[in-house]
Amino acid sequence: MNIPSELLYTKTHEWVKKINSKEVIVGITDFAQQQLKDIVFVELPSVGKELKMGKPCAVVESVKAAYDIYSPLSGKVVKVNHEIQEKPQLVNEDPYGDGWFLQIEIANLNEFNSLLSPSQYRVITESEH
Amino acid sequence: MKKTPLYDAHLKLNAKMVSFHDYVMPLQYDSIISEHHCVRKNAGIFDISHMGRIELFGDKALPFIQQIITNDAVRLVDNQALYTLICNEQGGIIDDILVYRRHENQFMLVVNCSNTEKDLLWLRKQAIDYQPLKIRDLTDRVSLIALQGPQSVNMLEVAFKSKFDYIKRFYFDDYVWNGIRITISRTGYTGEDGFELFVDAKHAVKLWNLLIEKNKQDGLRPIGLGARDTLRLEACLLLYGNDMDETITPLETTIDWTVKFDKGNFIGRDALLRQKIKGVDRKLVGFEMIDRGIPRHGYTVLKGNETIGRVASGSFSPSTKKNIGLCLIKSQYAKMGEELQIQIRDKNYNARVVKTPFYKREFR
Known part of the structure; x- marks a missing residue:
């Protein structure tokens, strides 16, 4: 299970990468993509949309079913990865790289405290496996 | 939860197991898409x-079956199978089944897992006028293994070192392997050539392992219910509970051809005949998405602002790479090329009525 040490996580299997003092990139974890298997569709929010921490912000669909992706932090969508709409399999192939979902301008820095460290996240994946 | 005799074999093959009606069944062993392509x-x-x-x-098995089903079993010869529906008095679909004729006085039915109990009750209730008639539930005693795909006949021949191409589509025959009787039927639910093998439950694991061992080097793989669903949908083979139920009549679906009005009386005939004369208000049709989005069972179908029906089955189609589905909609919109909207998570996406099946195999 690939859980990069430089990222933060949620218990709903999203990852967060800080790119500067107010912006983060968000995606789903290696564990999540392995559980979903063949991802064939991704629905992303529009740029400018205000997101609330813990609320659905995107949808991924495998052959079998649709799953919500939850926003790890509150803030405004500043960029989305259109490439995964064209090629949803990128989420399976490169969940921490080309398979990223969105970039958020964060509203409340305190919310970072509720995210999980890599070791905390690993415990969650092991209990769900 | 019930397990089939192959439950442990599935676990050994790393299957992801799911509950399916009363059973725990393999959803997928690997990826649904690659399993799908493997069968095609x-x-x-x-x-x-x-x-x-x-x-x-x-002795009255044949007239009993004729009364129960919508298709015409009189046309069957020994060792032939027939796809048909069982309807209620109102013409609603109780189940879709295969009828296998062994002899004039001996038939076997293969019915949907979700309907086995219901069908048994229905058959026993209707059987009163056809005594003596024995109705036996063989589900736990006999296992069923399907081998599907263009290479299935070769793989069967490799496994048994015997010829099976003489069994034509919708026929079956018995074969004895090491003293074990296997009924081999050239039928399936994938839109490909293929076979379904009936074997005593005690020998199911042995047969499963033999077929895999003899053919895995040629690419035979176990396939789960996930790919079974995408394969059947592309071939426009209907799924009970999704595309049919007791509130839907055969004339409203794509399999109205299974109703043979000229064969004489059968349960549901009067109601269906009335509906045929009057015309159907709604119809099951195939559609493909124009906009991006995956249709799923139960989604609302619209024409502009008007709700005109619902999605019966829907999925990403690995063979056509499109998002496809079947929907039951008002008849006036059920024509080729008609544009519709599918409501997916409160937004409407454009789709178009298309001809079915979505996928057709090349005949040899």
Whole structure:
């Protein structure tokens, strides 16, 4: 299970990468993509949309079913990865790289405290496996 | 939860197991998409022992079946199978089944897992006028393994070192392997050439392992219910509970051809005949998405602002790479090329009515 040490996580299997003092990139974890298997569709929010921490912000669909992706932090969508709409399999192939979902301008820095460290996240994946 | 005799074999093959009606069944062993392509291009093996198997035995077995089903069993010869519906008095679909004729007084039915109990009750209730008639539930005693795909006949021949191409589509024959009787039927639910093998539950694991061992080097793989669903949908083979139920009549679906009005009386005939004369208000049709989005069972179908029906089945289609589905909609919109909207998570996406099946195999 690939859980990069430089990222933060949620218990709903999203990852967060800080790119500067107010912006983060968000995606789903290696564990999540392995559980979903063949991802064939991704629905992303529009740029400018205000997101609330813990609320659905995107949808991924495998052959079998649709799953919500939850926003790890509150803030405004500043960029989305259109490439995964064209090629949803990128989420399976490169969940921490080309398979990223969105970039958020964060509203409340305190919310970072509720995210999980890599070791905390690993415990969650092991209990769900 | 019930397990088939192959439950442990599935776990050994790392299957992801899910509950399916009363059973725990393999959803997928690997990726649904790669399992799907494996069946289309080569061959796959399926455990379908969850399906119900019912044996009918008695001098009036044939007239009894004729009364129960919408299709015409009189046309069957020994060792031939027939796809048909069972309807209620109102013409609503109780089940879609295969009828296998062993002899004039002995038939076997393969029914949907979800309907086995219901069908048994219905058959026993209707059987009163056809005594003596023995109705036996063989589901737990007989296992069912499907071998499907263009290479299935070769793989069967490799496994048994015997010839099977003489069994034509919708026929079956018995074969004895090491003293074990296997009924081999050239039928399936994938839109490909293929076979379904009935074997005593005690020998199911042995047969499963033999087929895999003899053919895995040629690419035979186990296939789960996930790919079984995408394969059947592309071939426009209907799924009970999604595309049919007791509130839907055969004339409203794509399999109205299974109703043979000229064969004489059968349960549901009067209601269906009235509907045929009057015309149907709604119809099941195939559609493909124009906009991006995956249709799923139960989604609302619109024409502009008007709700005109609902999605019966929907999925990403690995063979056509499109998002496809079947929907039951008002008849006036059920024509080729008609543009519709599918409501997916409160937004409307454009789709178009298309001809079915979505996928058709090349005939040899």
